[in-house]
Amino acid sequence: MLILKEKLSSMKCVICKIGTTYKDKASFTVEKDGAFLVFSNVDADVCDNCGEAYFSETTARKLQTKAGEEFRKGKEIELVKL
Numbered sequence: 001m002l003i004l005k006e007k008l009s010s011m012k013c014v015i016c017k018i019g020t021t022y023k024d025k026a027s028f029t030v031e032k033d034g035a036f037l038v039f040s041n042v043d044a045d046v047c048d049n050c051g052e053a054y055f056s057e058t059t060a061r062k063l064q065t066k067a068g069e070e071f072r073k074g075k076e077i078e079l080v081k082l
């Protein structure tokens with residue numbers, strides 16, 4: 001599940017409603033027609049209780065654009081380190 005928010009700042013987790021988020025790195029996966037592209041080491045806010053990762057809209061848009069380029073090259077599964 002992908003959740004986007006405007007600004008990265010500590011907030012209450014909307015998934016478990018218990019934890020709060022802290023700045024960390026997480027993997028961001030883009031799926032298109034059965035192909036997957038995984039970006040690792042992406043800036044995110046991660047819940048200290050359930051581990052759900054939140055990405056900023058700017059980050060998500062940037063990675064989705066990048067993924068679109070990779071998919072056009074015909075890649076099916078790729079791990080991209082930032």
Ligand SMILES: [Zn+2]
Pocket residue numbers: 013014015016017018019047048049050051052
């Ligand atoms: Zn949580």
